[in-house]
Amino acid sequence: MSAGTTTPMMAQYLEIKSGYPDALLFYRMGDFYEMFFDDAVAAAEALDIALTKRGKHDGQDIPMCGVPVHAAEGYLLTLIRKGFRVAVGEQMESPAEAKKRGNKSIVKRDVVRLVTPGTLTEESLLEARRHNYLAAFADVRDTHALAWVDISTGAFHVMTVPLVRLGPELARLAPSELLVAEGKESVHRSLETEFGLSLTNLARASFDSTGGEARMCKLFGVASLEAFGTFNRAEVSAMGALIEYLDLTQKGNLPLLRKPVRETEARTVQIDAATRRNLELTHALTGGRAGSLLSVMDRTMTASGARLLERRISSPSRVLETVHDRLDAIDFAAQNTRIAQDIRERLRAVPDLERALSRLSLDRGGPRDLASIRNGLSEAAQLNDMLGDHDLPTLLNTSVAALAGHDDLIALLDDALIAEPPLLSRDGGFIAQGYREELDEVRQLRDEGRSVVAAMQAQFVSDTGISSLKIKHNNVLGYFIETTATHAEKMLSPPLSETFIHRQTTANQVRFTTVELSELETKILNAGNHAVEMEKQLFASLRQAILDNAGEIGATSAALAEIDLATALADLAQSENWVRPIVDTSRAFDIQGGRHPVVERALAQQSGAPFVANDCNLSADTDAAIWLLTGPNMAGKSTYLRQNALMALIAQMGSYVPAQHAHIGMVSQLFSRVGASDDLARGRSTFMVEMVETAAILNQADDRALIILDEIGRGTATYDGLSIAWATLEHLHDVNRSRALFATHYHEMTALAAKLDGVDNATVTVKEWEGDVIFLHEVKKGAADRSYGVQVAQLAGLPAAVIARARIVLEALEKGEREGGATQKTLIDDLPLFSTTPTPPPPAVRNSAVEMMMGDILPDELTPREALDLIYKLKEAAKE
Missing domain, CATH: 3.40.1170.10 (DNA repair protein MutS, domain I)
Known part of the structure; x- marks a missing residue:
């Protein structure tokens, strides 16, 4: 064709x-x-x-x-x-x-x-407890900027971002979609797989800063952007590109966006992508939310509160006043538990105001979104009444003040809507009875048409005196009045003929209509559609009433999230025994009885075993403060490193911390080099990944940074690895002058503690018992004497023959090192590849007297007296 x-x-x-x-x-x-x-x-x-x-x-x-x-x-x-x-x-x-x-x-x-991934608004397409960001990256004359927006909540932010910081910021925000200028997508293509986002290229004209400024001014109805702050050309370019893209995808129906907020690097702790991944802040290494710090800390009752918690964990603050205000809010909730519980019960009923408002602004909302606004504002008013008379800390006081002022809108929505509206406006039935008289009449016709016709028939019988008169209906005539030929003469004659209009005569019947009956027929037939149309008009007016108050509703939603988060963190602190940290501008880092919140939760759920708490003191007035941590694998070094990094992050997000005591001087940057894997997509080995991440730390860390490093240099030859680890530690001490925890298996490095003033040795203790190793998970000052690698391999289940052979090789190597003179090659050459005699089988396990006695015990048959006597016998046998 x-x-x-x-x-x-x-x-x-x-x-x-x-x-x-x-x-x-x-x-x-x-x-x-x-x-x-x-x-x-x-x-x-x-x-x-x-x-x-x-x-x-x-x-x-x-x-x-x-x-x-x-x-x-x-x-x-x-x-x-x-x-x-x-x-x-x-x-x-x-x-x-x-x-x-x-x-x-x-x-x-x-x-x-x-x-597109970054422009979703429907409730069923979004995760309620996570933001869905659309971002744009722009560069104008070597200045780079990143702007991001969540059209489902209206959040709108921008910041200047050096190119080296683009990856860390994308890791922080985790946008669903990133806009870049046409011709630049190949430069940023790797971001697509690295951060799991969708890369979209826009025409370069969309990034024009002059056009972007005009689009922004038109959107917000202002003559100049100066009312929102001072933005550079790159920032205006990125924001303008976002507006242009939203205009294209939403076909001119732009979402309700808040005024843009300009962020700066200096206000938040800088955390790179590798550190976020290693510390499992919002996602576990397995990829899901379960097992992350966010999953353990989230006790919020509202979706907006959960999103606020994720933002706080992703962006800990470096503004001391902000941190103290957040901690004061938690203090109030922790000290007033009855009030806090009442607040949390009220918050349980608060719907997602932000996303309901966004859907209504895009004309994708329905009656349930109207009800969400009504219910959310009603709960906010109740909370305002509950807390209005209390002496509140600054943050809560400001939040509570933003809950009031919606009485007229609440009353309007309360009068207009039924308690549980349908999902779609086209379904009708969401406007309350009595709100509009005309709508009630139409509904009565729709729902009670038969009774209305019966009432009219009774009226006609009364007017004519003809008791056999009937109102009937068929598909040809519609509604009509029918009477016998005998009575028809009366209706065809004045004065009744002035009201009753002849329509049809059959063999035995005569049919009439009236103007009133014709109008009623039209109303009944159209009543269903008319009722729906009337409700749609009322929906539009209610929607507009809400949008006229969008700014105040947005402020109320933000206030509810703030109150929710403060009470949630207080509830977490009380139930999990967390304490308020001392946060100041010093270089202190003193943790007593610190615990890893995620591991502690996992232990409690899996075995009920307690977590072994540990201290960490990296405090230093001016010099570096570094602990060189040794100890065997499986002893808990990585957990210890991570828990102390998390301690700083949790404190500076403005939360209590999992410890007995914590004093933390402001941390500017958080770096983690823990664990590694190949990056096959870029052709990089595990060792190369490790070196790239270590280089980033050494090149960027300042004297306010907190750094945790695990097994630097392990991916290459022993002496190469030792030399790299040694030089790295010296650089941290002499140049970066940072607070750091440095875990290693190179015991030779413990000598640095005597040479560098800011370095102390610490070790994770173990106990050896009859050839087995028992992990105590306790950190104490000092150095480990050995690595216990063979014992750990045995615990892992390596065959007994392999373990026995490993012991022979290890003993030979250690003997040669003690006696000196023999090179490692000579020692290995002296070890036969295949023994002339087979490896002896492991010694037969002999049961002790206690074990043999235990085998004969039948607990169900013991009397209390016999059980007591048996305990004495077992104790005596154990001594022997």
């Missing part, structure tokens, strides 16, 4: 599709979104749905698949998660309206929205 014989519908499809070549087109046809050609093939495979065909184009069958409109959100989510973008093409008129233009006219269609 040639292009000239393409059907009108397919011609329309191809025209719309040409505007969105990089997206799947959802083409609305009645109750389905249909896809054709390559879109259909790709979507059918991604969604695991049937691929069919419809008609021909250029002589070839047209592949086709479709999804029901009512279930489209679920399919959209699957496609977005698999990396697709979807253009939603809707019918812009009804088939009846199309016919008015001619019988062969097809329904007008157009794309109303481009769905």
Whole structure:
């Protein structure tokens, strides 16, 4: 079939599709979104749905698949998660309206929205307790900036970002989608896999700073951006690109965004991507939320409170006043437990105001979003009444003040809405009885049409005196009045003929109508549609009333999140025995009885075993303060390193910490080099990854940084690794002058403690018992005497023959080192590859007297007296 014989519908499809070549087109046809050609093939495979065909184009069958409109959100989510973008093409008129233009006219269609990872707003497509950021990166004359927005909440931020800081900031924000200028996407392509985001290139004109400023001023209705602060050209470029992209994807229906907030690096602790990954702040190394610090600390009752907690963990503060205000808020909740519990019970009923407001602003909301606003503001007013008379710390006082002032809007929504509205406005039935008299009348006709007709019939009987008069209905005449021929003469004569209009005469009956009956018929037939239309109009007016108060509602939502987080962290502190840290501008780092919150929780859930708490003191007035940590694998070195890094982060996010006492001087940067894996995508070995991360630390860390390093140099030859670790430690001490924990298996490095004033040795203690090693998990000053590697290998389950052979090799190597003179090669050459005699079997295990006695005991048959006597016998046998 040639292009000239393409059907009108397919011609329309191809025209719309040409505007969105990089997206799947959802083409609305009645109750389905249909896809054709390559879109259909790709979507059918991604969604695991049937691929069919419809008609021909250029002589070839047209592949086709479709999804029901009512279930489209679920399919959209699957496609977005698999990396697709979807253009939603809707019918812009009804088939009846199309016919008015001619019988062969097809329904007008157009794309109303481009769905991308960073522009989701639907509740079913988003994680309620996480932000969904859309970011844009711009560079103008060697100045770089990153802007980000969450259109589901209205949050809008921007900051100047040196190119070296782009990765760490993306790790902090974890945006779903990043916009870059056309021609630059190849430079940033690696970010796509490294941070799991979708990279989108925009025309360079979209990043024009002059155009960006104009777009921003138009969006916020201001003459100049100076009212929001001072922004450089790169920042304006990034923000302008975001607005341009939202305009393109939302087809001109821009979301309700808050005024842009300019962030600076100096206000938050700098944490790079590797450190965030190693410390498992918001995601565990396995990839999920479970097992992360966020999962352990999250006791918030609201979605907005959970999102605030994630932001706090991702961006600990370096502003001392801010940290103290947050700690004071937790103090109040911890000291007033009854009030705090009442607050948390009220917060349990608070819906997600931010996202309901966003959906309403984009005209994607429904009656339930109206109810969410009503319910959320009502709960806020109750909390304001509850807390208004208390002497509150600064942060809570400010938050409580933002809860009030919505009485008129609450009253309006309360009067207008039923308690539990339906999801969609087109379903109707969400406006309360008594709110609009006209709507009540229409509903009565819709729901009680039969009784209204019966009442009219009774009135006609009374007016005519004809008791056999009936009002009936058929598909030809509609509603009509019927009487016998005998009585018809009376109705055909004045004065009744002035009211009753003759319509039809049959063999035995005569049929009439009245103006009143005709009007009633029209009302009854149209009542259902009329009621829905009236409710849609009322929905629009209620929606506008909410949007007129959007700023105040946003402030209330932020205040509820702040109160939620303070009470949640207080609840966590009380139940888990966390304490308020001393946070100041000193260089102190003194932790007593510190614990790793995630490991402690895991131990409690799995075995009920207590976590072994440990101290750490890296305090120093001016010099570096470094602990060189030795001890065997499995002893808990990595846990100890991580828990102290987390201690600083938790304190500076403004929370109590898992310790008996904590004094932390402000940390500017947090670096972690713990664990490693190959980076095959970049062709980098484990050792190379380790060196790159170590280089980043040594090149960036300042004297206010906190650094944890584990096994530097282990990925290469022994002497190479030792020399690298040695030089790294010296650089930290002499140049960076940072507070640091440095774990190593190179026992030779313990000699540095005597040479460098700021270095102390510490070790994780173990106990050896009959050839086995018992981990005590206690950290104390001093150095480990050995690594216990063979014992750990034995615990891991290596074959007994391998363990025995390892002991022989180890003994020979240690003997040669003690006696001196023999090189490692000579020692190895002296060890036969294959012994002339087989490796002796492991010694037979002999049961002790106690074990033999235990085997004969039947607990269920013992009397209390016999059990007591048995304990004495077992104790005596144990001595022997």
